[in-house]
Amino acid sequence: MRLLHTVLGAAVLALAVPAAHAANVKVGVVMTYSGVNAEYGDQITRAMELYLKLNQKELGGHTIELIKRDSKNPGGAVAKTLVQELVTRDKVDILTGFVFSPNAIASAPIATQAKVPMLIMNAGTAWITTLSPYIARVSFSMWHAAYPMGGYAAKTLGCKTAAVGYTDYPPGKDSLEAFKMGFEGAGGKVTDEIPMGNPAQVPDFTPFMQRVKDNKPDCFYVFVPAGPHAAAMVKTYGDVGLRAAGVRLIGPLDIIQDTKLQSMGDPAVGLVTMGHYAADYDNPVNKAFVKAWHEAYGANSTPDFMAAAGWDGMAAIVHVVKTLNGKIDADKAMQVLAGWKFDSPRGPIMIDPQTRDIVMNAHVQRVVKKGDRLMVEVLDVIPAVKDPCKELKVGKCAQ
Numbered sequence: 001m002r003l004l005h006t007v008l009g010a011a012v013l014a015l016a017v018p019a020a021h022a023a024n025v026k027v028g029v030v031m032t033y034s035g036v037n038a039e040y041g042d043q044i045t046r047a048m049e050l051y052l053k054l055n056q057k058e059l060g061g062h063t064i065e066l067i068k069r070d071s072k073n074p075g076g077a078v079a080k081t082l083v084q085e086l087v088t089r090d091k092v093d094i095l096t097g098f099v100f101s102p103n104a105i106a107s108a109p110i111a112t113q114a115k116v117p118m119l120i121m122n123a124g125t126a127w128i129t130t131l132s133p134y135i136a137r138v139s140f141s142m143w144h145a146a147y148p149m150g151g152y153a154a155k156t157l158g159c160k161t162a163a164v165g166y167t168d169y170p171p172g173k174d175s176l177e178a179f180k181m182g183f184e185g186a187g188g189k190v191t192d193e194i195p196m197g198n199p200a201q202v203p204d205f206t207p208f209m210q211r212v213k214d215n216k217p218d219c220f221y222v223f224v225p226a227g228p229h230a231a232a233m234v235k236t237y238g239d240v241g242l243r244a245a246g247v248r249l250i251g252p253l254d255i256i257q258d259t260k261l262q263s264m265g266d267p268a269v270g271l272v273t274m275g276h277y278a279a280d281y282d283n284p285v286n287k288a289f290v291k292a293w294h295e296a297y298g299a300n301s302t303p304d305f306m307a308a309a310g311w312d313g314m315a316a317i318v319h320v321v322k323t324l325n326g327k328i329d330a331d332k333a334m335q336v337l338a339g340w341k342f343d344s345p346r347g348p349i350m351i352d353p354q355t356r357d358i359v360m361n362a363h364v365q366r367v368v369k370k371g372d373r374l375m376v377e378v379l380d381v382i383p384a385v386k387d388p389c390k391e392l393k394v395g396k397c398a399q
Contacts, residue, residue, distance in 0.1 A: 022061040023326025027317060028086035030079050030107070031097040033070040036201065036228055039259065040099045040306055041070070044121050047303065047310030050296050051318070058318050062326040067092060071099070074169065074199045076106030083107040087114040093328035094119065094320070096313060099306075100199060101125035101170045108132045115330040117320070117337075121313040122306055125170040126178075126389035127396035129356050134330050136337045136356040138316055138349070139309040140276060142174035142223070145252035147388040148362050149221065149274035150182020152380075153250055156364075157272065159183075159219035161191045163212045166223045168195035175223035175252065178389065183221075191217050202228045205236040212247060213240055219248045226257035226304070231264060238267025253277065256367055258304040261374050268374055271367045276360050277305040277346040278376035286345035305346075312344045316351070348384075357387045 029048075031041035045068070052064065067090050071079040079098070086092045087110055095111060095118040098104040104123040108131035111118040120128060120137040129135050153159040162183055166172035172195070180190045192215055197203030212220050220242065224233050234256075237249050249255075253275025256268060279290055279302050289311065293303045303311075316337060320328070323336045338353035350359040364380040389397035 022063065023321075024063045024065055025094065025321050025326055025328060026065045026067055026090060026092040027094045027096055028083070028090060028092035029066050029068045029097045030071050030082050030086070030095065030103065031068065032072065032074075032099040033068070034072055037074075037099065037199070037225070039227055040122065041097070043259070043304055043306040044097065044099070044310035044313075046293075046297060047307040048314040050292060051311050051314040053296070054292060055315075055318060058322055060322060060325075062321055064317070064321065071097075071103050074100035074102050076102035079103030080106040080110065083110050087116055092116065094317060094333070096317065097121055098123045101128060104128050104135075105131065105170070108135060111135060117328070117330050117333040119313055119316060119337075121309045123171075124174070126174050126387055126394075127399070130396060130399045134334060136316075136334065136351055137358055138313045138351070139306075139358065140360075141357060141387040141389060142171045142252070143178040143387055143389040144276065144358070144360070144362060144385055145274040146175045146178035146221070146223070147182040148382055148385065149250060149252070150179045150184075150188070151186040152274065152364060153219050153221070154183050154186035154188035157219065157248065157250070159188055159217075159248065161189050161217040162219040162221055163192035163194060163215060163217045164190055164221045165194040165196050165208055165212070167197060167199050167225060167229065169199055172223050174389070175221075177394070179221045181392075181394070182388075191215060196224065199225050199229070202232050205233050206240060209236050209240040209242060213242050213245050216245065217247060219250050222249065222251045222255060224255065226254040226306070227260060230255045230257055231260045234264045234267050234271070238265070243267070243270070248272070253305055253365065256365070256376065258302045261367070261376070264374065266369070268367045269369050272379075273365045274362055275305065275365050276362060277308040278365060279303055280376045281345065281347075281378070283345075283347065285343050289345040303345075308345050312342060312346075312349060315342050316340060350384075352386055355387060355390045357390065359384055359386050361385065
């Protein structure tokens, strides 16, 4: 996919004719813009820019300057260096982005030391928000999907046994723990736990799938990063014949990312996921969002859950700038974000005043085929889900 702004520098988005007192708010955007995961940064950035374009008047003459930096990989070291530069050299007022959890985790101490608000737009490790009083998240925790899916799989899908496959880094380990707690708490039994490579490169999923096929659990809960990992995983599920063997594939919304869904073909049909966004959601806000996206980026371009987070995250930033009249103070910004509510394309959302994490509906979703098109239909809704890891005070979430 063609990336927007291949030259990653400062882009000033002048949203109105500034008055004499108008401020230029600098937002440091640390995103994955290159390599196998470049699409993630593209989706989030497009949504951020689209929100700004369509909501110019909200800023009252102030401007927002997006200073974009490519974190390149999930390792954390590059992102930490970039954040240090953004804070000390560029003097940014707000930090945002952070596709991968290790990048957010490595950057958190800098946000604390420099007292710069840091808004997470994707990274899903649950305990990230405990690392700094200046971190808030508009995306999700891995627990938002994995824990309720555990209960749903045992109680509604009739899964008595399940294997769990996960990409071996913090969000994957979170997914394993969350699903297992929800599943076994509802009477199921996790019979196998399978680390499946790392987020930097797509592994051959065949041996993992064959292992599951041989063990024959009722369900196989999988977390892998959206994009190439998910596409390859679903294809392998079909190639190895797990459905024919009676093993049901389930997971979070990452495995049916909108931008990859059509290419997954028949192996994706019938997959049940727990998630918070799909481009097919039938609500007025999402219909308007998808329409605006197509008008801006073409009918063949599709927003996904990362785009929804970029849209919501920019709405939160604009809210802070507007409320503080362009004068960004970290403590005041976090007060403004506490309890912030927004009518999102995914449905109503709020930033929990206690945890600074997202509160949103969880949707049980199934992939269906209508004509030649794969679609996501919502089977059930669990309203206003707070991060279960913090609600249950599990491990580092209890800090």
